[in-house]
Structure formats: structure tokens, C-alpha cells
Amino acid sequence: MYGRKAYQLVKEFTNSESGQLTGFNDDLFAQVIEDCKEHVLKLQSLLRKMQEEGSDNQTTKNADHFGALMHHLALVRNKRCLMAYVYNRAEVVQNLGWTIDLVLPLEIEEKLSISEKEYFKSHSKTLKSYMSDLDIDLAVDMVPPKDPxxxxxxxxxxxxxxxxxxxxxxxxxxxxxxxxxxxxxxxxxxxxxxxxx
The missing domain is CATH 3.40.5 (Ribosomal Protein L9; domain 1)
Structure with a gap:
């Protein structure tokens, strides 16, 4: 079934505790990318075949047309699932920048991919630089105090x-x-x- 691996990737993130990260699933992520590549090849093949036959995509609705549509929709769904996985993990990594200094604890660092580690370092440096330019610590009071x-x-x-x-x-x-x-x-x-x- 198309999109099953991408669905598993998103489900893995949603099943984790809110604000917490599980290890980046490199294997499943790579499998979803391979699925996308296969869908692109099949889609291109079907579109080439339809073009060679001279069929009009707007009026002719045959098996090739619907096959191309299925591969296109599966490709779009897989890409959306990949983006949701990466985006939601990036939000958690970004929130870590507000609570943790530039050095990640080992138990968190081993759960991140290489690009997530680079993103954390870059985001933390930017945040620290901004706060030093303003000469204020924005991470002190995340909730407005009732009493100073x-x-x-x-x-x-x-x-x-x-x-x-x-x-x-x-x-x-x-x-x-x-x-x-x-x-x-x-x-x-x-x-x-x-x-x-």
C-alpha cells in the first residue's frame, strides 16, 4: 500500500511524548525517500507513454492516466509526511534552544540527526547573539510573573x-x-x- 512507510514515520513522532524526541529514524526516512524516487520514475514513465500515444490528459481517462494520478498523489503524500516529521522535530529542537545552553546533554544529542544538531547550534548561537545585542535574557521569564x-x-x-x-x-x-x-x-x-x- 502506497504511503504506509511515510505514515509510520509520522505516527512514530505523534506517539512520542509531547516536547520529547525519540531517535531520528534514518532507516525509515531513507525508505520513504526511496519510495518517492520510485513514484517519480513510474510517474515519468506513464507520462512519457501517454505523450507517445498522443493521448490528451484533459479528455482521455484511461488506466495510464489514473496510474499516473495515483503515483503523483502517493508522491505528494510521502513528501508531506517527510516534511511533517522534519518540521515537528525542528520545533522541538528549536524549543531546546530556549532551555539548554549551546552544549546538548548526551542523551538528547544521540537522538538527533546531523542536520538537527547543526540546526540547534545555529539557532542557539543566533538566539544568544540576539540576547547579548539587546543585553537582556529573554529565556528568564517564559511566563509573566505575578510578583517580581x-x-x-x-x-x-x-x-x-x-x-x-x-x-x-x-x-x-x-x-x-x-x-x-x-x-x-x-x-x-x-x-x-x-x-x-
Whole structure:
């Protein structure tokens, strides 16, 4: 059945957890591309045959016409499935650029194709460059805060630091009220946790 492999490729992505990646399926991806090549060859052969016979594509509806139509539609479907697979994976990789620095953890990196790794590096560098040009960290508050100050508990010994509006001694297990922008970097590093309630 035409399009089965392409369907499996898209289904593989949709069955994975939202925002998570499974390993790039090089084998199935290559099989779908081979299917596309076969459809192109068969389509060209049928179109050449119809042209040699002098049949008019608009008025003559024979087996060759419908065969060419089937190969064309299968080719279009396979291409759409390939594009959906690549596009949705690229969105996840792009979102990683907002949460992870320039170096990917090994467990994520081994799931990416070579082109996805290059895309991540390029996107991350562009994002970092843009933020440094603006002199602002756009990844700090992904959700607008209700209050600029939050209550945090220090999980690891950090020591004396100068924050935007005060200097503080961030000793282990200390509970403090800090500006969200000051605490966010330590929270993302796992050195602090926000206390709610």
C-alpha cells in the first residue's frame, strides 16, 4: 500500500511524548525517500507513454492516466509526511534552544540527526547573539510573573553574591525573598528552588 512507510514515520513522532524526541529514524526516512524516487520514475514513465500515444490528459481517462494520478498523489503524500516529521522535530529542537545552553546533554544529542544538531547550534548561537545585542535574557521569564519577588530555598552553597538590588549570602537551606530575575539563573541550575504557597 502506497504511503504506509511515510505514515509510520509520522505516527512514530505523534506517539512520542509531547516536547520529547525519540531517535531520528534514518532507516525509515531513507525508505520513504526511496519510495518517492520510485513514484517519480513510474510517474515519468506513464507520462512519457501517454505523450507517445498522443493521448490528451484533459479528455482521455484511461488506466495510464489514473496510474499516473495515483503515483503523483502517493508522491505528494510521502513528501508531506517527510516534511511533517522534519518540521515537528525542528520545533522541538528549536524549543531546546530556549532551555539548554549551546552544549546538548548526551542523551538528547544521540537522538538527533546531523542536520538537527547543526540546526540547534545555529539557532542557539543566533538566539544568544540576539540576547547579548539587546543585553537582556529573554529565556528568564517564559511566563509573566505575578510578583517580581519570589520566595526561594537555597539547595547548594553559593556564597556571597551581588544581586540587582542587594548583596546576599546564599548559604545552603537559607530561605530568602529575591527578585525573580536574580533567582531564575540559580533555579535553572538546580541550586535553588522556588517555594510556593
Amino acid at each position: 519577588y519570589i520566595k526561594v530555598r537555597v539547595l547548594e552553597e553559593i556564597g556571597n553574591v551581588v544581586l540587582s538590588d542587594q548583596s546576599a549570602n546564599l548559604t545552603r537551606y537559607a530561605i530568602l525573598f529575591l527578585r525573580r530575575t536574580d533567582a531564575e539563573q540559580y533555579i535553572s541550575q538546580g541550586k535553588m528552588e522556588e517555594l510556593t504557597g
